[in-house]
Amino acid sequence: MDTSEFFKQAEQISDDPYSRIPDHVIPVIKDENNLINVHCHIFNDTIVPKRIFNIKMPYSRRFVGNLATLLHKIIGRSNEDKLSNLAYFISLFKSPTEKIADKLVSYFDKNSIFCPLMMDMLQGRQRIVRDDEWEKYINLQFQDLNKLFKQNPKKYNFLPFIPIDPLNEKVYDIFLKAFNGEYGFKPMGIKIYPSLGYLPSHSVLMNIYKVCQEKNIPITAHCSSGKTRGFRKHVKNIVGWKVNKQGIWTQEPESKWFFSGKSYANYFNNPKNWEKVLEAYPKLKLNFGHFGGEYQWNKLLKGKNNTWVSRIMGYFARYENVYADISFTNAYPNLFPLIKDRLLSSSLVFERTLYGLDYYMVVVRGHYRSLKIDFDVAMGEKIIAKIGKENPRKFLF
Ligand SMILES: [Zn+2]
Numbered sequence: 001m002d003t004s005e006f007f008k009q010a011e012q013i014s015d016d017p018y019s020r021i022p023d024h025v026i027p028v029i030k031d032e033n034n035l036i037n038v039h040c041h042i043f044n045d046t047i048v049p050k051r052i053f054n055i056k057m058p059y060s061r062r063f064v065g066n067l068a069t070l071l072h073k074i075i076g077r078s079n080e081d082k083l084s085n086l087a088y089f090i091s092l093f094k095s096p097t098e099k100i101a102d103k104l105v106s107y108f109d110k111n112s113i114f115c116p117l118m119m120d121m122l123q124g125r126q127r128i129v130r131d132d133e134w135e136k137y138i139n140l141q142f143q144d145l146n147k148l149f150k151q152n153p154k155k156y157n158f159l160p161f162i163p164i165d166p167l168n169e170k171v172y173d174i175f176l177k178a179f180n181g182e183y184g185f186k187p188m189g190i191k192i193y194p195s196l197g198y199l200p201s202h203s204v205l206m207n208i209y210k211v212c213q214e215k216n217i218p219i220t221a222h223c224s225s226g227k228t229r230g231f232r233k234h235v236k237n238i239v240g241w242k243v244n245k246q247g248i249w250t251q252e253p254e255s256k257w258f259f260s261g262k263s264y265a266n267y268f269n270n271p272k273n274w275e276k277v278l279e280a281y282p283k284l285k286l287n288f289g290h291f292g293g294e295y296q297w298n299k300l301l302k303g304k305n306n307t308w309v310s311r312i313m314g315y316f317a318r319y320e321n322v323y324a325d326i327s328f329t330n331a332y333p334n335l336f337p338l339i340k341d342r343l344l345s346s347s348l349v350f351e352r353t354l355y356g357l358d359y360y361m362v363v364v365r366g367h368y369r370s371l372k373i374d375f376d377v378a379m380g381e382k383i384i385a386k387i388g389k390e391n392p393r394k395f396l397f
Contacts, residue, residue, distance in 0.1 A: 003207055006172040010211040013179045017216050017397045020179070020186040024154045025113065029393070034111040034157075035384075036392035039220065039289055039327035039356025042100045042116045045093050047141055085364050092360045097144045101156060104359050107369055113157040115356075115396075116145075117191045117220060117289075120163035138163070138174070146184035159188035159396065161220055165196060166204035166239075175208060179217070188396060189218035189285075194268035197232065199240030201276050209281045218285040218396055221274070223308065224293020224328065225266050233258055241276035249276060271311045278319050285395055287354060288312045291324040294332045301338050316352045323395045326387070327356035331365040336378040343383055354395060355388035 001009075018026060028034055092100055104114065118141050145160055162178045164171060178187050190212065194200050200221060212219055236255045244250045258264040271288060278284060291297070292308030299307045315322040329335065342349045357372055365371060376384050 001172045006176070006207060007211070009176050010179075010215070013176075013211065013215045013217075015215045017188070017218075020188055021159055022149070022153075022185070025157045025159070028111050028113060028157050029397070031111065032389055032393070034113060035109065035355065035388040036113045036115070036396070037108065037356050037359075037388070038115045038287065038354045038392050038395065039325045040104055040114050040116055040359040041119070041361060042097055042104065043119055043141055043144075044095055044097055044100060046144075047119060047121055047138075082364075085366060089360065089364045092363065097148055098151075100360060101148060101158075105156065107359075107372055111157065113159065115159045115161055115188060115220070117161045118142075118145075118163045119191070119193065120165040120168060120196070138168075142178075142183040149185050160185070161189045161191040161218075162187040164190045164192060164205070164208060166198050166202040166208075167196075171204060171208075175211075179215075189220060192219060192221040194273065195222060195265040197235065197268065199238060199242065199268065200273050201240035203239055205240075206277070206280065209277060209284055213281045213284050216285065216397075218287065220287040220289050220325070222290065223269055223271055223288040223312070223324075224290035225262065225269060225295050225308075232264075241273070243272075271308050271315070274315070278315060278322070282319055283321055284319070285321045286315075286319075286323065287395060288315075288322070288324040289356075290328050290358070291326050291353070292329070294329045294335065297329055297332070297335050297338065301335065313346075313349060316348045321395075323352045323354050323391065325354040325356040327358035328362050328365075330357060330375045331362045331371050333374060333378070336375070340379055340383065343379070343387070350383075350386060351391065353387045354391050355384065 014020070018029075021029065029036075092103070101116075105112070108114075120138055141163075145158075148156065149158075162174065164175060168174070175190070177183060190208070192200055192205070198205075209219070211217070234255065234257055237253045238256060239251075239253050241249055241251055242254060244252070244254075256267070258267065271292065274286070274288075278286070292312055296308040300309050312322075312324050316324075326339065330339065343353060344350070357368070357375070359368060362368065362371060379387075
């Protein structure tokens, strides 16, 4: 589909976020006492392509398959032990979507609302998607969610974010079909995951953001230096805005060598990559997932200058619809005092931080129930009400 056809068809999308949510969730949203968790996942291992060769899910499918059996045999579940946390993560990862969803919901008050973030794991490893693979890994997620909603029409207060990957040649179709409700449900927003191997300022994404800004579609972008990533040592023809050797912003495609997965993730996930996006679309509703991540928060804790955390806060100051969710980063108790201090000392940070815990990725850090309560109690009711109730409503609606 060409760009003009995409824009033409996108005109049909409503700019009213309430048109995208199921009827039974509307009163739940309108009751401002109900919490909104903006960052969680309910997909399972079926979305990870079998022939993985350059993508690193925290735990790849084959690894998971072998390890799960082994770990379950040799250890029970205790909170102390990294391996048992990993075993628990694996057992969830291999569970049916419904089981993962029910478990998530069980940790929260009955009327809580969730934004499950979906994932496109295909393009991190190759550029051409075969139709059968498309059916298997991407469409399957839509079907899975649709089935969940159809079987239990009023059970879940879920507002899904669909995966948008500019390297997927069907991306415009996915976007339009999704927001037209052709998958059986309408998504709330879109998820961008740069470390799968693209810059957030990719020209295809710029076209999509134009529609997002016009239609009030919120975006959550992965922003930490770790987690799932693609990894190709040599990436040719990287499209989008970047700073060249002379320190000047350029759209000249570049080819780059990466000598570690970390440098790869750092290059693609850096919040600086959003500079030109926000310049072009200053009203974009954008959430930086993980708020830069625990590594960057620890740098800030040590008094380091120029962290991703500061970069994101800089965007808060310049752009009215930029947010950051604290998920996964809030599984590190050593960071609680710093997070709380920043929330209470700056009204900007207080207004723009969002609540999430990155279920179920975060269970590698311990029991979910305990991680949740430890964070909630450390922050206190005033902060949780602000970041979990008031702010997400501004971000989503
Ligand atoms: Zn996540």
